[in-house]
Amino acid sequence: xxxxxxxxxxxxxxxxxxxxxxxxxxxxxxxxxxxxxxxxxxxxxxxxxxxxxxxxxxxxxxxxxxxxxxxxxxxxxxxxxxxxxxxxxxxxxxxxxxxxxxxxxxxxxxxxxxxxxxxxxxxxxxxxxxxxxxx
Ligand SMILES: [Zn+2]
Numbered sequence: 001x002x003x004x005x006x007x008x009x010x011x012x013x014x015x016x017x018x019x020x021x022x023x024x025x026x027x028x029x030x031x032x033x034x035x036x037x038x039x040x041x042x043x044x045x046x047x048x049x050x051x052x053x054x055x056x057x058x059x060x061x062x063x064x065x066x067x068x069x070x071x072x073x074x075x076x077x078x079x080x081x082x083x084x085x086x087x088x089x090x091x092x093x094x095x096x097x098x099x100x101x102x103x104x105x106x107x108x109x110x111x112x113x114x115x116x117x118x119x120x121x122x123x124x125x126x127x128x129x130x131x132x133x134x135x
Contacts, residue, residue: 011089016061039063079119
């Protein structure tokens with residue numbers, strides 16, 4: 001079953017691989033963690049970070065500023081991995097159309113995008129769990 005899910009998400013993952021190539025050529029490092037290829041660091045990551053970017057998940061590829069930042073963002077980004085597994089080849093167009101729809105409704109393309117809202121819910125769950133651990 002995991003193989004079928006992986007294959008269903010493969011078109012999005014291939015977009016991620018294509019996007020990761022310039023990152024790696026700019027000095028990024030790679031690792032396999034929790035079933036995905038993580039790409040972090042390098043000059044392109046710095047360029048994105050300066051523009052407020054922290055990480056992006058494209059199928060089974062996650063790119064981010066640093067290894068430690070990727071660990072912090074892993075629950076959020078893995079929500080997007082699961083979304084890519086659900087939506088398959090439709091993930092990227094669905095994500096973009098959902099953002100565009102929000103914009104046309106006068107809302108924010110990113111913060112009101114239902115794909116992001118699902119990931120933000122995970123962020124809230126993680127924050128709540130961490131708060132409980134500290135008490
Ligand atoms: Zn997100």
